[in-house]
Amino acid sequence: MSSQNAPLKAPEVGISGKKIVYDKDGKPCRTCNSLLDFQMVTGKISPGAAVKAQQKLHQDPQSSTDFPPDVEQIGRSSWTLLHSIAATYPEVPDSQKQQDLKQFLKLFGNFYPCWFCADDFKSYMTKNEPKVSTQEDFGRWLCDAHNEVNVKLGKPKFDCNFWRRRWKDENE
């Protein structure tokens, strides 16, 4: 059997250094990988071009904004929205509002565009029930959830004592 006839092996790691994530049908997941990893693994660009583009992206993070958002852009956007929701959630919400927030988080987990991120979020919520009884409780719960992801991605943890200053009011 000549090596030329061997099927191409699907790459396991992208140029970002992260594992390539596949959908359940075996195709690379558009919303679970960085754009460049996805483009490389689907053969749209060569590994060499991907490395160059990755360097350019570091210098100019705006350069890919007109492409469908990748896993990182979706992640950043979603944390921005969720933390801002915490920042405007009532200090002392009534029970209807608390139920609504729990329901919103559950549906958010079901609709989140990156399936493996969604699985992680749902499993975090099973182990750590969302705390929704005050704004402070929810802001801290969310900060802890975000930190769990930070650790998984090798990013520094955020000191949750400062969640309000970061997401609500820079003077607090």
Place this chain on the structure above:
Amino acid sequence: MSSQNAPLKAPEVGISGKKIVYDKDGKPCRTCNSLLDFQMVTGKISPGAAVKAQQKLHQDPQSSTDFPPDVEQIGRSSWTLLHSIAATYPEVPDSQKQQDLKQFLKLFGNFYPCWFCADDFKSYMTKNEPKVSTQEDFGRWLCDAHNEVNVKLGKPKFDCNFWRRRWKDENE
């Protein structure tokens, strides 16, 4: 009555050229204005410094990323999330999924961090019931909803025939 004793009038327009939005308690709304408008109207920076910072922001849009997100950042993030949800919504969802999406959009409208944007979104949904029976229907409905906001903000409308290319697969 000397003019020195007259109360300071709350500004109506910010340096962004947009109307300043106030919360129902009369205070400037942190999540409904641009960061610089909010800083200026709350006296954190002078109008002159705000104009300079606005120019800097145009040159380097990343320069304010560690502040609590303003109305524009929350808006961009939320559209990114919503369009990505459309891009991964099943092509032909079952009735449970359709109900869930309607419920998610309703709660999204209730929790959206900028109250006047949320009011607009909810009123759009009342007049234009979300179309959730296929991915294509939802993607177009959302694109139309986004365009309604684009028009309000004086931004160009997006051609919704291309929603998949913009938000799902750049090769479609």
